[in-house]
Amino acid sequence: MNFNLQEALKTSLFETFYMVGLSLVISVVVGGILGLFLYLTTSKLFFKNVIVNQTFGVVVNILRSIPFIILLVLLLPITKAIVGTTIGAKSVVVPLTVTAIAFYARLAQAAFSEVDKGVIEAANACGAHPVKIIFGILIPEALVGLVNGITVTTISLIGYSAMAGTVGGGGIGDLAIRYGYQRYETEVMFVCVAILVVIVQLIQLTGDSAAKKVKRNS
Amino acid sequence: MIGMKYMIRFENLSVSFAQKTGQLHAVNNVSLNIGKGQIYGLVGASGAGKSTLLRTINLLERPTSGKVFVNGNLINGLKGEELRKYRRNIGIIFQHFNLASSKTVRENVEFPLKAANVPKVQIRQRVEELLELVGLSDKSEVYPSKLSGGQKQRVGIARALANNASILLCDEATSALDPETTTSILNLLEDINKKYGITIIIITHELDVVKAICTEMAVMNSGHVVEQGRVIDIISNPQDPFTKKLISHTENFNLPEYVVKQFGSDSILRITYLGADATNPVLSEASKAYDVNISILHGKIDYISHTPVGTLIVSIKGDQEDVQKAIDYIKNKTLRVEVGANEL
Numbered sequence: 001m002n003f004n005l006q007e008a009l010k011t012s013l014f015e016t017f018y019m020v021g022l023s024l025v026i027s028v029v030v031g032g033i034l035g036l037f038l039y040l041t042t043s044k045l046f047f048k049n050v051i052v053n054q055t056f057g058v059v060v061n062i063l064r065s066i067p068f069i070i071l072l073v074l075l076l077p078i079t080k081a082i083v084g085t086t087i088g089a090k091s092v093v094v095p096l097t098v099t100a101i102a103f104y105a106r107l108a109q110a111a112f113s114e115v116d117k118g119v120i121e122a123a124n125a126c127g128a129h130p131v132k133i134i135f136g137i138l139i140p141e142a143l144v145g146l147v148n149g150i151t152v153t154t155i156s157l158i159g160y161s162a163m164a165g166t167v168g169g170g171g172i173g174d175l176a177i178r179y180g181y182q183r184y185e186t187e188v189m190f191v192c193v194a195i196l197v198v199i200v201q202l203i204q205l206t207g208d209s210a211a212k213k214v215k216r217n218s
Numbered sequence: 219m220i221g222m223k224y225m226i227r228f229e230n231l232s233v234s235f236a237q238k239t240g241q242l243h244a245v246n247n248v249s250l251n252i253g254k255g256q257i258y259g260l261v262g263a264s265g266a267g268k269s270t271l272l273r274t275i276n277l278l279e280r281p282t283s284g285k286v287f288v289n290g291n292l293i294n295g296l297k298g299e300e301l302r303k304y305r306r307n308i309g310i311i312f313q314h315f316n317l318a319s320s321k322t323v324r325e326n327v328e329f330p331l332k333a334a335n336v337p338k339v340q341i342r343q344r345v346e347e348l349l350e351l352v353g354l355s356d357k358s359e360v361y362p363s364k365l366s367g368g369q370k371q372r373v374g375i376a377r378a379l380a381n382n383a384s385i386l387l388c389d390e391a392t393s394a395l396d397p398e399t400t401t402s403i404l405n406l407l408e409d410i411n412k413k414y415g416i417t418i419i420i421i422t423h424e425l426d427v428v429k430a431i432c433t434e435m436a437v438m439n440s441g442h443v444v445e446q447g448r449v450i451d452i453i454s455n456p457q458d459p460f461t462k463k464l465i466s467h468t469e470n471f472n473l474p475e476y477v478v479k480q481f482g483s484d485s486i487l488r489i490t491y492l493g494a495d496a497t498n499p500v501l502s503e504a505s506k507a508y509d510v511n512i513s514i515l516h517g518k519i520d521y522i523s524h525t526p527v528g529t530l531i532v533s534i535k536g537d538q539e540d541v542q543k544a545i546d547y548i549k550n551k552t553l554r555v556e557v558g559a560n561e562l
Contacts (some may be wrong), residue, residue, distance in 0.1 A: 118316035125276050126377070127305035128333030136329055140320040216320075216361065 005188060008175060009195070015089045015170035020157045023093050027100030027157075028150055034060070034101060035108025036134070042113075045120045046130060063102035068160045071095050072167065092169035096160055104153045111145025112138060144215045151207025155200050172196060224287070225385060225417040226252040226275060230285035233270050242243045244270040246441030247284070252434075257411050257418045259428035259449060262438035268421045271438070273389050275419070276308045277301060288385070298342065306334050309378025313390035315370040317362040323349070323373050330380040333391050348376040352406065370401035377490040379416075386410070388420040392427055400424075407515040424469065425465065429453060429522045450522045454490050455554060473515060473531065481533035483558055486515070487545065493526040500551045501532065508544040511538035527553075 034056070040046040040054035050163075066074065072095040076086045079094040115138055123133045160171020172192050180189025233245040244267040252258045260268045273279035273517060274286050277296060286293050288308075297305050327348055331341045345387050349355045352372035362370055371391060378386055389406070393402040408431050411418050426451055428435050436446035437458065444458040456462045478486065491500075505512045516531040534541055549555045 005271035071427060109557065116316065116319075118312055118314055119318050120372075121278065121317075122310070122312065122377070123329065123333070125278055125305060125308075125310045126333055126381070127302040128330065132333050136332065137318055141318055168442040214320075 005191070009172070009191070011173045011176040012170055012192075013195070015164070015174075016158065016161055018173045019089050019092050019096055019161045019164060019169060019171055020095075020154065023096035023100050023152055024157055026097045027104050027153065030097075031101040031153075032146065033105030034105035036112060036138075038105060038109040039112035040134075042109075043120075044089070045117065045124055052091040060105055060107045061099060061103045064106070068095065068099055068168065069163050071099060072163060075179070076167075089171065090168055092161065092164040092171075096157060097147045098158055098163075099160060100153055103156060104149055105151030107152060108142075108146055111142040111149055114145055115141040115161065144211050147207065147214055149213045151204060151211070152206070154203050158196065158200065172199075223253060223256040224251045225256070225289060226250075226419070227285075227287040228271070228274075229285040229287070231271070231274065231286060232282050233267070233274060233279055234282045238268045243441045245274070245281075248438075248441075248443050250436055250446060252417065252419060255360060255415045255417055256412070257408065257420065257432050258435060259432035259435035260419060260421045260438060261423065261425060261428055262434060263464070263556070264423060266438040267441040268438045269389055271504045272389055272419060272421050275385065275387060276305050278310075302333075305382040307359050307383055307384035308385045308387065309375075310387040310389060311371060311374040311378050311391045315362070315367075315374045315394075317370055317373055317377075319362055322359050322361055323354060323365070326362070326373055327376045327380055330377055334381050336381075344380065348380060351410070352376045353377070360376055361554075366399070367395050368402060371395065371399075371403050372406065373434050375403075375410070379410070384416060386416050386418045387420075388418065390421055390423070393422065393424065395547075401429065401430070407431060419509075425453070429520065431523075433523050437464065448523075450492070450525055450527065453520075453522050454492070477515060477546075481513070481515070481535075485531075485535055485541070486558060487534055488531050488556040489528075489530045489532065489548060489552050490554040491528045491530075498551060500548055501530075504544040505545050507547065508536070508540040510540050510544045513545075516547070 029136065037083050038053060038056060038060070041056070042047045063071070072092070075095045075098060077090045080086050082094055085091050102122060112172075119137060119141060120133060123137045128136065158173075161169070161171045164171045165174030167178055176189050176192035176196075179194060181186045228248050228250045231245055231248045232243060235242045235244060246267070248267075248271060257506070260272065262268045270279050274281050275288065275293075277293065281294055288304075293304060318329070321329070324345055327345050328341055331344060336344070346355070346410050349358055352375050354369060354372050354376070357365065357369065362373065363371065374387075374391070386407070392403050393546070395403060404427065407418055407420075410416055411431075420432060422428060432449050434447065435449045435452055436443045437452065437460065438444065439458075439460040444455065445452055445461045452461060453465060473486070501512050501514075504510065513533045513535075514530060515533055517529065519526050519528045521527070534544060536544070545555060545557065
């Protein structure tokens with residue numbers, strides 16, 4: 001073995017955290033807002049608007065139906081325009097974020113939809129402004145679902161980030177493919193997979209305990 | 219005339235919904251007046267439109283046609299900030315309480331005050347007042363999931379009254395509660411009505427609720443108001459066939475058939491009398507005066523709007539002429555007499 005596995009792992013881990021972390025933060029904010037918007041435009045208690053809702057819904061669905069590896073290639077011009085390059089971890093953040101926005105938007109929408117309509121109606125009946133209902137009732141009531149959505153999105157992002165190698169983005173998944181699969185260094189593959197399993201477990205545990213903390217009412 | 223006498227006045231009000239099969243007229247040309255400071259009952263089977271009618275008062279439902287006056291003002295067209303301001307004056311409580319599960323009791327009650335931009339210091343004080351009023355001062359930091367149904371509804375009441383509402387709408391507010399809890403919630407509502415003079419409108423399918431605390435009522439059937447008036451009048455002497463049916467579900471008592479056979483259907487009387495008559499020995503006087511034998515087959519006393527209403531089922535035997543005279547005598551001295559077992 002003519003490369004330092006430890007060194008390579010360190011670099012790859014950093015790349016994975018960088019790609020997943022950055023795209024997660026952006027997608028939770030943007031996707032959350034998009035999910036809220038999708039919910040508000042379906043709900044009679046807020047601003048039901050079928051045309052607006054379906055237009056945005058179709059865009060989200062299109063993004064979600066394109067396999068990530070293809071989206072990564074399709075978005076290359078946009079990536080170039082935004083980050084100035086089409087290679088490296090930085091450039092992978094763009095398609096990862098786009099995918100995750102669409103993904104998290106639907107999860108957030110589902111979380112909002114699960115909020116008891118009667119509770120919204122009660123807030124409406126007491127003369128609260130919609131902004132106060134959204135921040136005072138809707139988001140706190142949907143928080144457990146929103147947190148669970150973040151957990152699921154993070155784990156999906158780690159999966160997608162394995163394809164970053166296509167454009168030289170690196171990351172732990174890429175390391176597994178290049179050394180473990182393409183160079184027949186099976187132990188590298190095993191080590192990478194083991195690390196991924198541990199990371200995903202940790203994320204799930206953290207996510208679950210965060211959700212539990214939020215769900216003080218149980 | 220739209221004077222201050224009426225708190226709420228519906229004028230030819232209709233609410234329709236578009237459905238696949240055509241228009242559904244949930245409320246159909248309803249005109250109704252509800253007096254200030256009253257506890258008003260709105261009864262009917264489910265789907266009769268009573269909840270829709272109630273919700274036009276705070277415009278959770280928009281009327282298709284007709285007018286709603288509240289405190290003398292036409293409210294149909296209210297929108298935006300005007301509507302929100304108006305709604306703060308009208309509390310509503312729900313069958314399933316509709317409390318925010320992520321908020322403590324205190325936070326739930328705080329919400330309408332925050333929504334009305336009440337200063338923080340006042341919010342604190344008001345919440346304490348409200349929780350004391352509903353008897354939940356010790357539960358302020360508890361989450362709704364830890365409360366019983368009755369306690370949840372008390373929080374609902376505190377929340378509904380937070381901004382000093384002058385009208386309280388109760389949408390099947392006791393339907394999810396057991397009888398004992400129902401009574402305690404009704405007592406609380408009655409206290410609030412007396413203390414603050416709030417007009418309370420209660421929607422329910424349980425006649426007992428109306429009997430317990432309402433003074434006036436309306437009966438709804440498939441979108442129409444079929445009967446309205448004083449509770450005691452309607453319950454003791456229903457006119458509309460639907461009302462009769464509704465009342466007989468809870469009120470009717472069927473004599474066992476062998477008893478009817480034994481005494482003969484024609485000899486059986488159902489006597490209804492009001493509180494004041496209860497102390498008069500009408501039956502014994504009738505039997506002394508007219509040489510008839512009276513056997514009591516069934517009897518009960520109901521309390522409607524705190525007035526006792528008695529029902530007696532008796533058999534009256536004797537010479538035909540005497541029997542008729544005795545019946546006339548009893549008729550004169552009581553609210554109502556129905557003759558024959560089939561009338562029961």
